[in-house]
Amino acid sequence: MRKKFSTTSYVLFICLAFVLSSGLQGCSQYPLDTCLVTGKKLGTMGEPYVHDHNGTTVKFCCEPCLDKFNEEPDKYLAKLRK
Numbered sequence: 001m002r003k004k005f006s007t008t009s010y011v012l013f014i015c016l017a018f019v020l021s022s023g024l025q026g027c028s029q030y031p032l033d034t035c036l037v038t039g040k041k042l043g044t045m046g047e048p049y050v051h052d053h054n055g056t057t058v059k060f061c062c063e064p065c066l067d068k069f070n071e072e073p074d075k076y077l078a079k080l081r082k
Contacts, residue, residue, distance in 0.1 A: 035061035036076040037068045056080070 033042055040061040042048040048059040051066055053073060058080070060066060069076050 030057060030059055031080060032059070035059070035065055036079050037061075037065040053077070 034040060035042060035048075036058060038061055042059055042061060045061045048061065049063040049066065051058045051060065051069070053069075056077065058069065058076070060069065
């Protein structure tokens, strides 16, 4: 009985690892390759600055863009919904 449990656990672990490494990444992939505020391509100024706004992931070309975003978040979030 123990061997069956170990084999089942191993198979479930492999399946979970596969889903987490490939399946979920595709589902939650960020839809834009540009900064919501400046329109610059993400990564051109170093690693994008990632912000969680009420459960929504938002990426900027740099941290100072967050201040601009916070002035009118609905304006910028509309770009994510297109």
